[in-house]
Amino acid sequence: MTEESMTAENPADKRRRGALAFLRDLVIIVIVALLVSFLVKTFLVRSFYIPSGSMENTLQIDDRIIVNELVPDIVDLQRGDVVVFTDPGGWLNSPPPDADVPWIVSAWDGLLNSVGLSVSDSNDHLIKRVIGLPGDHVTCCNALGQMSVNGVPLNETYLLLPQSAQAVSATSFDVTVPDDSLWVMGDNRYNSKDSRYNGNTPGKGYVPIDNVVGRAFVISWPIARWQWLGDYPETFAGIPDAGS
Template identity: 70%
Template sequence: MTETTMPADDLSAAPQRHSRRRGTLLFLRDILIIFVVALLVSFLVKTFLVRSFYIPSASMEETLQIDDRILVNELVPDVVGLERGDVVVFRDPGGWLPPSADPEVPPLTAAADWVLSLVGLSASDSDDHLIKRLIGMPGDHVVCCNTLGQMTVNDVPLSEPYVTLPAGTTDVSELAFDVVVPDNSVWVMGDNRYNSRDSRYNREQPGNGFVPVDNVVGRAFVISWPTANWGWLDNHPEVFAGIPGPKASE
């Protein structure tokens, strides 16, 4: 019987092929672990720290443009308190947004959007939220307009550089109002004052135009897209400086 022997070269190459295969598998395992960890970290950041939204309307022009993408600090208001002038994203308190049907989206697109929304890179629920500027804190007395067309908070007139008004208009609101913000609520208005369905126009809704603090998702702090509009969102503390705290109820 003839005995077949493997060439010496083949004997030495077999361990090398096994080593390369094992190295490839370890590399793929490490890549998978890195991907899963990155996905988990992104999910935690999106859930507890930062979230992305897009701007669907002109109510905040010229501060924000339609289709701008913004990043929202979700530590506000649970960890970091709200302040007058903050640009806040909040869930519809009820009746502010018209009913809308979900658009038909191809399954592959819907799946990709769902994955991106997990890490905060998609803003699939922006249609369920609104964005306005916080004007009145709980207990504040907010009135418009005085003889100069200004709004006042606790009797202090506001000079608002961020407001967009029609040409020739001086009143910062076409609708007069005189409100006291209830506890655990805020009064919000769009910067595009004559084109914003904000607290003024929702007085007949269940919340009387006020937004519960619990509905506030966070404070918008930066425009992330498009790059041409990139910038920090200012809450203009100089506008609200010197406003006293609300008067104690009698």
């Protein structure tokens, strides 16, 4: 028997070893993918759908949004941010009914869910725009019908208002935001149950910063509405810090 024949590998054994190596690599890939998706969902981004028209026209009913979960734990909140938060208590008398979702949207949600980005609890959350940070003095309305933060009137170009509206809010208010809390309002200002209308809840209409899940930064669905969500820095420019 030659040395070559003694060292030659049986083809069947070679195929078996190759199959085992493939399965090993596949298991490693799946485990790494699950770990990465878990970390992404837990610490980076999540997807939510919009169940109501309170943020029109910025957000439409059944829009899907991606939320940056680094806000506010690592990245500070800013006035103008669109934030998702859990109900502080009493804001949602009952969860909105499940939407009649087209199959293609369900497939999209399933894809996001498969990589750990989609969530099944959008009905337990709300989404509004941050107007007042802790300590801010927020008032409405001045002679021009504008809202003011720390004495600076706001030119809110993102609002949806009735043609007959004489002011940016149907109700007047004068509040100072408590520590570790936010004053939030919907862009569809005459059709939004926001901080103005939750004064009889345990939190008196303010949203604890601890309740904030993250900042919405992009509309991911439908495709025709893909866009970044800005915080309108020009609207909130020049506002002094609270108490200054």
